[in-house]
Amino acid sequence: MDRRQFLTLPLKLFLAPLLVNTAPWRAHAGPETRRTAYDVDVGVLWDAMTFHLPGALEEAVDRAAGRYEIKAVGQGSKIQNRVESRGMLVDGRWAPLEATSWFLVAGRETRSQTLYDYDRRRIEYHFKGETFFLRRLRVADDVLTIPPGLHVDDVITTVLNYTDGRWPPQPDGSYQTHVVRRQRPEKEGPDDVSQAYRAEIVPLAMKVASEPETGKAAASLDLTRFSSWAKERQPARVIFGPDRRPESITASLILGTSITIRFRGQA
Structure with missing residues (x-):
């Protein structure tokens, strides 16, 4: 995972829940719009480096028409982000059409773009970024075929x-889907690079349980399949409110890296 990707993956995973409205799903007349503020605090090397990213998320979700457009923009000291996604309903579930992200951390930039074509059953993936310490370049440009019957999500x-109740849980209570990522070796280190990279479709699982102390829903997400910075057996943790929207998110990564995201309600 590159210098900013170790930050941007958790950001993309965890800012997204703030962009949705209440559950369960119901028909609405026209798009629902919402603007929500967030704060992200990141510490690297046991807080030898720290970043604070305030931002706002804007959403327009038209459940009657089956379309959505979402944007997250933040700017802090030495860190900026812009994440956009648009999509539609496919076979009763939300599915992405295009997802883009741009991050600038300490003067270094990373970009990604993923395009989804359901008529042709293909996904076009582009990524460019640097590794964290040695600034080695990673570039991926690839096209994937969507297997028959497989639903592919983005964050x-x-x-x-x-949130809309369109993602049914498994018998064990977990939620399982598939997402697109840059293919990487299982033991890839933060500065390891390859001459060429491909994209791949991989499973994503989320386990949700009730907290004994508060009764709130808490989800755990294993990031080891996606990030060389993730720790084994230490998943990220998301605490949800009664409306199935997150209240706080925390992740502990290697090399004394921590990420905390707090949500401040509508801006």
């Missing part, structure tokens, strides 16, 4: 489907 549609 936004994963949360939309969960």
Whole structure:
């Protein structure tokens, strides 16, 4: 995972829940719009480096027409982000059409774009970024075929489907779907690079349980399949409110890295 990707993956995973409205799903006349503020605090190397990212999320979800457009923009000291996603309903579930992200951390930039074509059953994936310490470049440009019968999400549609009750749980209570990522070796280190990269479709699982102390829903997300910074057996943790929207998110990564996201309601 590159220098900013270790920050941007958790940001993309965890800012997305803020972009949805209440559950369960119901028909609405016209799009629902919402603007929500967030704060992200990141510490690297046991807080030898720290970043604070305030931002706002804007959403327009038209459940009657089956369309959504979502944007998250933040700017802090030495860190900026812009994440956008648009999509539609496909076979009763939200599905992405295009997802883009741009991050600038300490003067270094990373970009990604993913395009989904359901008529042709293909996904076009582009990524460019640097590794954290040695600034080695990673570039991926690839096209994937969507297997028959497989639903593919991005971060936004994963949360939309969960919030709207369109993502049914498994018998063990877990939620399982598939997402697109840059293919990487299982033991890839933060500065390891390859001459060429491909994209791949991989499973994403989320486990939700009730907290004994508060009764609130809490989800755990295993990031080890997506980030060389993630710790084994230490998943990220998301605490949801009664409306199935997150109240706080925390993740502990390697090399003394921590991420905390707090939601401040509508801006």
